Amino acid sequence: MAGLMSGGRKIAQEEGGVFVLYLSVFFLLLAFFILLTSLSTFENRKFDAVVQAVQDAFGVTLTQGPAAQAALARADERLGAVGRRLVAVMPDAVIDQGGKGGTLAATMPTSSLFATTAAEGGGTIVTILPGREGVWHQMVEAVRPDEETGLEIDLEFLVGDGGNPGASLPVFQAGAMARTLAAAGVPLRAMTVGVEKGRADTVRFLFRARLPRAGLPAVPVTPAAETRP
Template sequence: MSTGASRNRSMAGLVWGGKGIVQEEGGVFVLYLSVFFLLLAFFILLTSLSTFENRKFDAVLQGVQDAFGVTLTEGPATQAALARADERLGAVGRRLVAVMPDAVIDKGGKGGTLAVTMPVASLFAVATADGGGTVVTVLPGREGVWHQMADAVRPDEELGLEIELEFLVGDGGNPGASLPVFEAGAMARTLAAAGVVPRAMTVGVEKGTADTARFLFRARLPHPAPLAPRGEEPPRR
């Protein structure tokens, strides 16, 4: 085989304007890399020249979170609200453990949340009424805990922070059991008497282990302030 024929087979032939243009193998790859690095340099330049506007960033962030139910990187306002929520919920958790040593705290690795699980025997006293019915009352001596929960879920208008409180009693695999319903009702009355606002509180019965109750706290992060038209100041809280 001649050297010329071998060289022709090792070259890629391109046609332009009716003329044959011969390009050696590897030339296309070099061209691709050149374009890639030019584009990379262009985007690096754009990034270095760009600036973030916190209000617009927070507005887009909140829109994504509302649409998809996910939490992304927080802006300054959200970080401040989370810090306040963690401060409040940390105090509640420490108070609960001090009063009820058998309570188990779980923050779930996420800011602005708190879960506390405990036996219902640490919360309620069950007695039989004269007429044969069941009477459930919350154990005395815990008033300080309930008042601290009320303080924790009180809205913070300055930061736009709200914390939701949920109390759930396990049904032990028996959805028709009446005792968990009585216990949930007794806790609802106790929390309301301590000052927990109704819109911040939910009580109920869940499918789960019998004789077990849970307090769940979740922070609702503030929505960013609406964007003001150009030349106008954004509305103040």
């Protein structure tokens, strides 16, 4: 029995030594990385790219570097102009430019944008109401790439399906808006048009800023549920 107890103490001593060795290596590595950090200089654009990648991967919010902050401030200026123009032409539009920088959401009833008439022989004709050309031109200006910062803004337009995924009217409305924005000069690569699960009489414009030169993906806003092209 004494031999077994002695052996047990020996094993415990060996395990304790391994643990102490592990802690020693850990603290040495920690000190090494602290030293590296203290001697390093950060490049803002690369730092911003890493920050955004971490946010997207883990769903956390980190402080953005000066380059991203300056670019998003310019995006907010552009999107603020879009919001003001939308409200001036369509007073029932609800503008939300809060939350993360470089985003804007505009919600409005379909009656603010579309006119619907019956076609001869059946069917429906959807047209965009006149007098909104200034709004489309403001959107074109907003999504134009910024040569100074590399800033780009993506535009998404969504029509509610009224809880009926097979409804054809929202598809016609989305198609009419896509043609209108393209004709006004919004680049196809910066535009997404679709139908989402939601109220039948509601449409949304969503804007997201991104920094392609820094390798940053689009700044996310609340995603639409079950969108379809």
